[in-house]
Amino acid sequence: SQTIHQWPATLVQPVGSPLSLECTVEGTSNPNLYWYRQAAGRGLQLLFYSVGIGQISSEVPQNLSASRPQDRQFILSSKKLLLSDSGFYLCAWSQQGNQPQHFGDGTRLSIL
Amino acid sequence: RKEVEQDPGPFNVPEGATVAFNCTYSNSASQSFFWYRQDCRKEPKLLMSVYSSGNEDGRFTAQLNRASQYISLLIRDSKLSDSATYLCVVRNAGKSTFGDGTTLTVKP
Numbered sequence: 001s002q003t004i005h006q007w008p009a010t011l012v013q014p015v016g017s018p019l020s021l022e023c024t025v026e027g028t029s030n031p032n033l034y035w036y037r038q039a040a041g042r043g044l045q046l047l048f049y050s051v052g053i054g055q056i057s058s059e060v061p062q063n064l065s066a067s068r069p070q071d072r073q074f075i076l077s078s079k080k081l082l083l084s085d086s087g088f089y090l091c092a093w094s095q096q097g098n099q100p101q102h103f104g105d106g107t108r109l110s111i112l
Numbered sequence: 113r114k115e116v117e118q119d120p121g122p123f124n125v126p127e128g129a130t131v132a133f134n135c136t137y138s139n140s141a142s143q144s145f146f147w148y149r150q151d152c153r154k155e156p157k158l159l160m161s162v163y164s165s166g167n168e169d170g171r172f173t174a175q176l177n178r179a180s181q182y183i184s185l186l187i188r189d190s191k192l193s194d195s196a197t198y199l200c201v202v203r204n205a206g207k208s209t210f211g212d213g214t215t216l217t218v219k220p
Binding site for chain 1: 143146155156199201204205206208211213
């Protein structure tokens, strides 16, 4: 069966520091991969999605970036975090097409 | 107007009640539809897919009306454990649009 791992679960970072969140999927090949952010009490905002290695689409202009160095690995990065980057970050995968998405446990990021 | 709209609630119901949530979407080309459940400070989890013919999974029934562009979720015999936020999701061309969710609290 397929599993998705996302880490760390919680992160506290100072303003201006870099960020790297990692997500890996097991048990499937060539998945679609996604990064979302959810502010407190709000809906999910799609940040990036990828349909294959090295293929990244950005949905919202911001100081974040994403990379997919391997088929089942998706990384969310920032060179300098802003206070507004605080939130709940969720990685998700799906089969190609319009199959449902499955989420990792999420990373709760607090910027001080 | 949002692409996917849900009544945010909250819906406060007693145990055993039947409760229904509706969701409307604006993109008539949308191809697949889902309901997710999200517990407080947790990730969304797939509850069920929604098919044109309607589908049922135990106490949960989902319906899709393509002509009116809405989907619904009916929960019968509510349990305390059903308390959560329910997210409507519309998918097209490999991308999902999430509603902001409807919060349900089931009380003893």
